[in-house]
Amino acid sequence: MASPDEKSNSPIIRFEDVHKRFGPLVVLDGLTLDVFADQTTVVIGPSGVGKSVLLKHIVGLLRPDAGRIYFHDQRIDTLGERAFEPIRKRIGFLFQLGALFDSMNVYDNVAFPLRRQGGKSESQIRDIVHEKLAVVGMEGGENKMPADLSGGQRKRVALARAIAMNPEVILYDEPTTGLDPIRADVINELILKLKEELNVTGVVVTHDMASAFKVADQIVMLFNGQIVARGSADQLRSCPDERVQRFIQGRADSEELKALNRI
Amino acid sequence: MHDKRIPMPDEITLRPERPLLAAVTNLGAWTTESIQAVGDFGVFMFSVLHWIIRGPGRRSARDTFAQMYEMGTRSIPVVMITGGFIGAVLAIETYPQFHQIGIANRLGGVIVVSVVKQLGPILTAVMLAGRVGGAMTAELGTMKVTEQIDALRTMAADPVRTLVVPRILACVLMTPVLTTYSDAVGILGGWAVAVGVEGVRNYPFWHYAQVGTDLYAINVGLIKSIAFGIVIGAIACYKGFRCGAGAQGVGRACTESFVTSFCIILVVNFILAVAFNNIFVILWPNRPGLL
Ligand SMILES: Nc1ncnc2c1ncn2[C@@H]1O[C@H](COP(=O)(O)OP(=O)(O)O)[C@@H](O)[C@H]1O
Ligand SMILES: [Mg+2]
Numbered sequence: 001m002a003s004p005d006e007k008s009n010s011p012i013i014r015f016e017d018v019h020k021r022f023g024p025l026v027v028l029d030g031l032t033l034d035v036f037a038d039q040t041t042v043v044i045g046p047s048g049v050g051k052s053v054l055l056k057h058i059v060g061l062l063r064p065d066a067g068r069i070y071f072h073d074q075r076i077d078t079l080g081e082r083a084f085e086p087i088r089k090r091i092g093f094l095f096q097l098g099a100l101f102d103s104m105n106v107y108d109n110v111a112f113p114l115r116r117q118g119g120k121s122e123s124q125i126r127d128i129v130h131e132k133l134a135v136v137g138m139e140g141g142e143n144k145m146p147a148d149l150s151g152g153q154r155k156r157v158a159l160a161r162a163i164a165m166n167p168e169v170i171l172y173d174e175p176t177t178g179l180d181p182i183r184a185d186v187i188n189e190l191i192l193k194l195k196e197e198l199n200v201t202g203v204v205v206t207h208d209m210a211s212a213f214k215v216a217d218q219i220v221m222l223f224n225g226q227i228v229a230r231g232s233a234d235q236l237r238s239c240p241d242e243r244v245q246r247f248i249q250g251r252a253d254s255e256e257l258k259a260l261n262r263i
Numbered sequence: 264m265h266d267k268r269i270p271m272p273d274e275i276t277l278r279p280e281r282p283l284l285a286a287v288t289n290l291g292a293w294t295t296e297s298i299q300a301v302g303d304f305g306v307f308m309f310s311v312l313h314w315i316i317r318g319p320g321r322r323s324a325r326d327t328f329a330q331m332y333e334m335g336t337r338s339i340p341v342v343m344i345t346g347g348f349i350g351a352v353l354a355i356e357t358y359p360q361f362h363q364i365g366i367a368n369r370l371g372g373v374i375v376v377s378v379v380k381q382l383g384p385i386l387t388a389v390m391l392a393g394r395v396g397g398a399m400t401a402e403l404g405t406m407k408v409t410e411q412i413d414a415l416r417t418m419a420a421d422p423v424r425t426l427v428v429p430r431i432l433a434c435v436l437m438t439p440v441l442t443t444y445s446d447a448v449g450i451l452g453g454w455a456v457a458v459g460v461e462g463v464r465n466y467p468f469w470h471y472a473q474v475g476t477d478l479y480a481i482n483v484g485l486i487k488s489i490a491f492g493i494v495i496g497a498i499a500c501y502k503g504f505r506c507g508a509g510a511q512g513v514g515r516a517c518t519e520s521f522v523t524s525f526c527i528i529l530v531v532n533f534i535l536a537v538a539f540n541n542i543f544v545i546l547w548p549n550r551p552g553l554l
Contacts, residue, residue: 056413059416059417060416061413061416061417081416081421085419088416088417088418088419089419091417092415092418095410095413095414096410097409097410099409099410099411099413099414100411100413100414101406101411102405102406102409102411112418113418116418116419116420240346
């Protein structure tokens with residue numbers, strides 16, 4: 001299956017035959033994946049399959065055991081920590097559990113990357129922070145500490161922090177998990193808007209299929225350390241692969257239900 | 264998720280009828296692990312040194328002051344209480360023996376030297392390893408397991424520079440200060456017991472205290488406490504950064520942090536005591552070494 005406009009578009013992120021294991025546990029097993037510029041690529045797959053691990057390879061938080069990773073045709077998996085910095089500055093990362101700094105309030109969390117970057121006055125920073133918090137529906141919560149927020153609120157603040165620098169690529173690790181359906185849809189709209197208005201390239205990890213179908217230009221399914229299916233939302237819906245169908249319809253197979261028979 | 268497991272060496276069960284082989288294998292595994300850990304710690308400390316030499320920057324300076332307040336000011340009461348009681352106990356235990364041979368007047372000398380050279384630095388360091396080192400490991404370990412340290416890296420903020428350097432600097436700067444507090448209260452505790460309870464006269468107590476303590480003894484105490492500060496800060500941060508997953512990982516890291524820095528403090532103390540006594544002999548070959 002080919003992505004709709006693959007030919008008109010060059011990959012911005014490219015995984016070539018990437019392997020990663022933690023001790024005896026093989027997580028990525030020869031994974032090959034292209035992420036195209038100005039598109040949203042959605043990665044689906046069961047919990048624990050290695051979706052977060054995949055995202056962390058893009059920003060160099062994890063390094064592959066074998067294989068190559070490219071960003072704009074530059075090989076990045078071999079870069080040192082310092083050499084990675086300019087690439088990390090172009091990529092926003094929304095962590096699965098937010099990863100807000102507990103010692104700082106909401107305002108300082110969102111301001112953190114802006115202050116790190118330097119070159120902006122405190123009043124410019126204030127305007128950006130207010131704007132980004134408003135975008136995720138967290139305005140007025142500037143002085144709260146992360147410990148006082150719900151999981152969904154924390155995630156929205158973390159999203160505001162990830163988009164604070166106007167990165168060209170945003171990696172979203174389960175952006176809608178833990179949000180109510182309305183909030184989740186606001187986040188979906190935000191992902192679409194960032195792509196359409198600011199040409200942000202997105203990689204979204206999720207198992208929320210409604211969200212996946214709504215935001216995706218390309219959906220890939222990760223299974224057993226490899227991409228087992230790839231295509232547009234429609235192509236995936238009609239994909240004959242049983243694993244894909246069961247996942248997108250949320251059907252457990254008899255093997256997975258066997259344990260229930262003991263009750 | 265999937266079962267493409269390759270057995271690791273430590274998973275291959277050894278046959279019980281070959282206990283010697285098992286012992287050798289275990290020893291081998293232990294040795295490899297230890298060497299790896301030391302190497303890993305070396306790399307960690309190298310990057311700490313790198314950032315200290317490059318200059319921590321204004322923000323780190325501010326963080327260092329915050330840490331100094333956090334660890335320093337708040338540790339004063341506990342450090343003073345420990346110091347005071349140890350000085351008092353020292354007087355209670357030594358008085359009878361000194362009294363018997365008629366040199367109770369010299370109590371001041373032995374109390375001050377013991378407190379300044381040994382007890383003050385060691386006890387302060389142990390209290391700080393528990394109170395401050397434990398808290399730092401817990402904080403950094405929690406940041407590690409909740410991916411805050413990863414988040415720093417994605418925002419191109421070096422975690423060693425932003426988190427570790429201010430903490431180690433604060434430990435190095437505050438441990439000697441707190442040791443001085445502890446020393447002072449320890450000497451007062453000894454004085455209170457010797458003069459107030461046992462009836463040693465005031466003048467000889469201070470006279471011998473002064474004769475017994477030279478600048479060398481004071482410097483030995485301070486240099487020791489600086490070394491202990493480095494140990495506490497470095498071990499606490501390292502253990503926090505290498506913390507395992509979950510709440511259990513954080514708990515284990517804290518315990519390891521305390522036990523490791525406690526042991527290393529004692530070893531460093533021993534090495535420094537030997538070194539300083541040798542230096543003393545070289546500098547003043549005709550004066551008797553004090554302790
Ligand atoms: N740093 C790590 N060390 C050891 N194992 C890890 C590490 N990160 C992830 N794993 C393991 O890799 C597997 C995939 O994890 P992850 O990518 O978080 O799954 P998910 O697809 O749910 O995001 C899990 O079994 C997890 O335990
Ligand atoms: Mg995940």
